[in-house]
Amino acid sequence: RKEVEQDPGPFNVPEGATVAFNCTYSNSASQSFFWYRQDCRKEPKLLMSVYSSGNEDGRFTAQLNRASQYISLLIRDSKLSDSATYLCVVNVGGKLIFGQGTELSVKP
């Protein structure tokens, strides 16, 4: 079983749609959690950290369920510019463990 698992997609959605990505992790000692965004094999860029109480940044909402070892990312009112691969990332003992990524394509 992979340490961090994501649905690879692709998710094809129209502009304005709401889309949710899920991620599960296997190591209960995981310390911190992030969502990164990666465009066309460019470098990963931090989208947001994920806090236990859940957190929001504009159209993006992240949730963490430590009991279920589950992380989610919700994108509201999708824009064309949101098209990218979204990487679920878990910090275990200082090392980042990356999921394969979920591809999102937002269409006009």
Added chain:
Amino acid sequence: NAGVTQTPKFQVLKTGQSMTLQCAQDMNHNSMYWYRQDPGMGLRLIYYSASEGTTDKGEVPNGYNVSRLNKREFSLRLESAAPSQTSVYFCASSRGHGDNQPQHFGDGTRLSIL
């Protein structure tokens, strides 16, 4: 706003050749990392340096060596390149190792081994 700078951006090698990938950061970060990214797989950690003067193996260290030259620079060396090392290599840095800080990435080196 250079952040993390990697050189070269592209490289083609023949099997058996050696080369060094360079990485430098200007954010005064203590920790630096080397990853590889292959199709269908997440980024995998090759080596890391938690602080100046230390280096440790990651998930896939075989065939690679690293040097933390100083606080700013962390290089990755392929002594005898193999086709299986064809990949995109990313360097990253963070304020500290294990302190729950995110990592910041360079824009990658695309390496092909023929």
